[in-house]
Amino acid sequence: MPLYLNDDQKMLQDSAADFMKGEGSVAHLREFRDKNCKDGFSHALWKQFAEMGFTGILVSEDEGGLGLGNVEAGVVLEEIGRNLTPSPFLTTAVAGVEALNAGGKALREKYFPGILSGDSVLALAIDEGAKHRPDQISMAATREGNGFKLDGKKQFVVQGGSADTLIVAARTSGSAGDEKGLTLFAVDTSANGLSRDSVRLVDSAMAAHVEFDGVVVDADAVIGEVDEGGAVLQRMLNAGRTGAAAETLGVGAGAMDITVEYIKGRKQFDTIIGTFQALQHRAAHLYSEMEIARAAVLKAQQMLDEGSSKAELMVSVAKAKSSKATSLSVKEGVQMHGGVGMTDEYDIGLYMKRDRALAEFMGDANYHTNLVAEMHGY
Amino acid sequence: MSDLESFRKETAAWLEANCPPEMRQPVVDESDICWGGKNPTFKPGQKEWMDKMAAKGWTVPDWPKEYGGGGLSRAETKILLQEMGRLKMRSPLSSFGIWMLGPALLHFGTEEQKLHFLPPIARGEVRWCQGYSEPGSGSDLASLQTSAEDKGDHYLINGQKIWTSYADKADWIFCLTRTDKSTKHKGISFMLFDMTTKGVETKPIVLISGQSAFCETFFADVEVPKTYGDGVSSVVGEVNRGWDVAKYLLGHERSMISGDGSSGATSLGSKFADQYGRDEMGRLDDPMLRAQMAEMDIDVLAFRAMAERFGDTFKANLCHPAQPNMMKYAGTEINKRRHELIMSAGGSEVLEWESDASNGGLTARGWLRTKANSIEGGTSEVMLNVVSKQILQLPNA
Ligand SMILES: Cc1cc2nc3c(=O)[nH]c(=O)nc-3n(C[C@H](O)[C@H](O)[C@H](O)COP(=O)(O)OP(=O)(O)OC[C@H]3O[C@@H](n4cnc5c(N)ncnc54)[C@H](O)[C@@H]3O)c2cc1C
Numbered sequence: 164m165p166l167y168l169n170d171d172q173k174m175l176q177d178s179a180a181d182f183m184k185g186e187g188s189v190a191h192l193r194e195f196r197d198k199n200c201k202d203g204f205s206h207a208l209w210k211q212f213a214e215m216g217f218t219g220i221l222v223s224e225d226e227g228g229l230g231l232g233n234v235e236a237g238v239v240l241e242e243i244g245r246n247l248t249p250s251p252f253l254t255t256a257v258a259g260v261e262a263l264n265a266g267g268k269a270l271r272e273k274y275f276p277g278i279l280s281g282d283s284v285l286a287l288a289i290d291e292g293a294k295h296r297p298d299q300i301s302m303a304a305t306r307e308g309n310g311f312k313l314d315g316k317k318q319f320v321v322q323g324g325s326a327d328t329l330i331v332a333a334r335t336s337g338s339a340g341d342e343k344g345l346t347l348f349a350v351d352t353s354a355n356g357l358s359r360d361s362v363r364l365v366d367s368a369m370a371a372h373v374e375f376d377g378v379v380v381d382a383d384a385v386i387g388e389v390d391e392g393g394a395v396l397q398r399m400l401n402a403g404r405t406g407a408a409a410e411t412l413g414v415g416a417g418a419m420d421i422t423v424e425y426i427k428g429r430k431q432f433d434t435i436i437g438t439f440q441a442l443q444h445r446a447a448h449l450y451s452e453m454e455i456a457r458a459a460v461l462k463a464q465q466m467l468d469e470g471s472s473k474a475e476l477m478v479s480v481a482k483a484k485s486s487k488a489t490s491l492s493v494k495e496g497v498q499m500h501g502g503v504g505m506t507d508e509y510d511i512g513l514y515m516k517r518d519r520a521l522a523e524f525m526g527d528a529n530y531h532t533n534l535v536a537e538m539h540g541y
Numbered sequence: 542m543s544d545l546e547s548f549r550k551e552t553a554a555w556l557e558a559n560c561p562p563e564m565r566q567p568v569v570d571e572s573d574i575c576w577g578g579k580n581p582t583f584k585p586g587q588k589e590w591m592d593k594m595a596a597k598g599w600t601v602p603d604w605p606k607e608y609g610g611g612g613l614s615r616a617e618t619k620i621l622l623q624e625m626g627r628l629k630m631r632s633p634l635s636s637f638g639i640w641m642l643g644p645a646l647l648h649f650g651t652e653e654q655k656l657h658f659l660p661p662i663a664r665g666e667v668r669w670c671q672g673y674s675e676p677g678s679g680s681d682l683a684s685l686q687t688s689a690e691d692k693g694d695h696y697l698i699n700g701q702k703i704w705t706s707y708a709d710k711a712d713w714i715f716c717l718t719r720t721d722k723s724t725k726h727k728g729i730s731f732m733l734f735d736m737t738t739k740g741v742e743t744k745p746i747v748l749i750s751g752q753s754a755f756c757e758t759f760f761a762d763v764e765v766p767k768t769y770g771d772g773v774s775s776v777v778g779e780v781n782r783g784w785d786v787a788k789y790l791l792g793h794e795r796s797m798i799s800g801d802g803s804s805g806a807t808s809l810g811s812k813f814a815d816q817y818g819r820d821e822m823g824r825l826d827d828p829m830l831r832a833q834m835a836e837m838d839i840d841v842l843a844f845r846a847m848a849e850r851f852g853d854t855f856k857a858n859l860c861h862p863a864q865p866n867m868m869k870y871a872g873t874e875i876n877k878r879r880h881e882l883i884m885s886a887g888g889s890e891v892l893e894w895e896s897d898a899s900n901g902g903l904t905a906r907g908w909l910r911t912k913a914n915s916i917e918g919g920t921s922e923v924m925l926n927v928v929s930k931q932i933l934q935l936p937n938a
């Protein structure tokens with residue numbers, strides 16, 4: 164498979180680009196932020212995502228979706244990133260759907276219609292501390308009746324406050340650090356004993372602290388096999404991390420574009436500042452880092468879609484590299500804007516904030532760099 | 542089985558049967574590279590491997606068969622290289638003829654020039670050097686002064702080149718000369734001539750690595766014939782339009798120098814962990830070095846994806862023409878960083894310049910050599926100028 168988008172993927176890119184720019188632009192983000200909207204995104208826009216078919220990208224055709232892959236999900240995510248579009252696309256239609264794809268038919272039949280119609284929102288309850296450490300999950304799921312009882316706390320549950328369903332990773336046996344003993348559950352947020360405390364993040368998105376106080380779920384809430392949730396979790400993480408990398412790439416590309424435009428217009432010392440080599444070289448370096456990150460992300464997406472055994476290595480490479488390149492992009496962006504880059508009026512600061520949140524989502528660059536060392540055996 | 546699958550199978554079988562064992566070991570130093578030429582020095586296995594591959598046209602697999610190539614499609618070429626990589630085989634022949642002159646001739650040469658010059662390159666019979674830079678003209682290459690006067694049936698060449706890699710070992714030179722002094726870019730010609738012509742002299746330059754693969758090259762009243770019989774012109778492209786050829790060739794040189802940013806091995810860390818020592822968890826026993834190694838792994842894997850993407854988009858005519866400049870910049874900067882890490886992992890042992898243990902300071906000399914990567918073939922600063930102007934469209938001062 165050549166390492167560029169094919170014609171169908173390009174068509175999808177064009178329509179996603181038009182759509183995000185038109186309906187989900189930075190102005191849209193500002194509107195929802197300024198209204199102090201409790202969900203941090205527009206449900207009407209989410210419905211439109213569904214009408215465009217985006218929510219079904221990873222759902223098979225048999226089940227009413229488009230039956231496409233991580234490349235296509237990434238195409239949409241990149242445009243989301245470029246426009247800072249607030250939406251639950253990454254948690255619901257990418258990571259959430261991939262988790263459910265690893266589960267049984269009954270679960271999919273239960274949840275897919277709502278996702279396809281844009282009525283449902285999923286969120287992921289994985290992290291228990293300030294940093295992403297899925298191997299350290301310790302939240303308990305103990306057998307009760309024909310189901311399980313969940314006790315514990317989760318945080319950084321992005322869109323958790325507006326979600327109707329949480330994908331929850333908990334321990335049915337063993338303890339933190341054990342390879343076996345994890346189980347994934349699909350939990351209705353209306354369940355007794357479940358409480359959510361939503362907080363606004365630096366990028367204006369909402370994330371919840373979720374407390375499970377004896378939340379009882381049926382056995383059919385289990386995604387995959389009891390104690391064997393590691394594989395389901397991994398599948399969800401692969402899609403989520405690759406998706407986050409694609410969105411990050413869009414943020415970096417968007418920030419670079421507005422910065423380059425800005426220095427083409429701004430005059431100081433009677434000269435356009437974009438003529439200064441001190442800025443030109445840094446801009447060209449940034450471009451080069453973004454291009455390298457772009458290739459890494461597409462490679463990871465393709466390898467996942469092909470089911471390559473080395474996909475996970477490339478997923479970590481993509482997440483780490485896109486995060487570093489985009490962090491450079493937003494930092495250079497604010498600096499090259501000069502004083503106005505520090506103002507709320509200019510968009511560049513919003514890009515910096517979204518980058519920071521995405522960098523943390525599903526493992527930062529250091530986390531993935533460590534994984535790469537481990538996968539290479541050192 | 543698809544055609545490509547059977548091609549892969551047959552290729553692997555042929556390589557397995559024909560590649561001498563000496564050619565299945567990693568390249569350690571310069572002398573392990575086979576350059577061919579009129580007076581070549583071969584190490585065991587080198588000539589056999591070069592000749593066998595040349596007979597199939599596989600020293601230049603994607604060149605047309607009539608010019609000594611293998612006539613393979615891009616997909617087949619990729620498979621051949623993949624199979625050679627998988628079986629850990631060395632390249633049968635390296636040369637400036639293959640990397641630079643060949644592509645330029647294929648693009649700009651006449652049929653006579655192609656038939657005359659290309660097959661000997663493919664067979665490793667003629668070794669070429671590149672006469673571009675002059676003491677006063679490096680980054681500003683087009684300011685070059687070496688003159689070629691039209692004397693009817695020949696050109697008379699006077700001037701000096703510098704940094705001519707392997708000029709003392711090369712048989713022929715592709716040389717930029719000034720054929721019109723009244724204009725800068727449109728007064729340059731791209732000429733081919735024999736290094737044994739009367740009036741050509743070379744003098745090695747010793748580098749900071751203590752080695753001297755480079756020369757100053759002097760031309761005193763060198764007579765270059767206009768044709769080498771049968772209409773084979775000594776000038777490639779039109780007279781005074783050599784800058785177009787030079788630039789095209791630099792594009793190839795730049796993507797070649799950028800390499801894959803890694804000089805071979807996939808993971809620096811896994812290679813050094815055994816040598817350096819591991820902690821009780823099996824991790825490289827220096828957390829800072831381990832972190833830097835892992836960052837390097839990420840950069841190399843990401844860069845490789847970019848190189849693959851460049852290859853694919855180039856094929857499909859989807860890449861920006863200044864893309865090789867960006868790759869040259871990024872690839873050479875990564876390679877320099879990589880060698881800094883290799884030095885740091887080696888500690889005091891790799892500081893030994895002349896001991897047997899250090900193989901004559903191999904690691905240190907290699908490290909020093911990489912510093913030229915971001916200078917030769919156009920400096921990093923010049924690459925960034927091109928990217929900012931041509932890709933980002935930033936304005937001129
Ligand atoms: C938080 C804050 C507090 C401030 N407080 C005060 C205050 O109290 N009083 C006051 O008077 N001002 C204040 N300033 C203004 C501050 O001094 C200016 O923002 C600063 O001098 C930069 O000017 P600029 O914003 O117009 O950026 P510009 O001059 O437009 O610069 C934009 C970019 O171009 C680069 N650039 C410009 N010229 C060149 C060049 N020749 N070569 C290379 N690069 C160049 C800059 O480095 C920058 O990256 C404040 C600014 C901020 C952000």
Ligand SMILES: Cc1cc2nc3c(=O)[nH]c(=O)nc-3n(C[C@H](O)[C@H](O)[C@H](O)COP(=O)(O)OP(=O)(O)OC[C@H]3O[C@@H](n4cnc5c(N)ncnc54)[C@H](O)[C@@H]3O)c2cc1C
Pocket residue numbers: 670671672673674675676677678679680681703704705706755913916917918919920921922923926
């Ligand atoms: C190991 C090695 C092998 C080589 N092999 C060959 C060969 O085979 N054939 C051949 O013809 N040449 C060869 N070269 C020459 C090489 O192409 C030149 O050295 C190179 O183009 C730089 O020119 P220069 O050395 O004159 O440096 P200069 O042009 O003098 O540059 C000095 C410094 O100024 C910077 N600079 C120059 N112009 C600008 C600008 N506009 N903006 C910002 N910074 C600028 C440069 O980046 C550099 O850092 C080789 C060089 C080396 C080191």
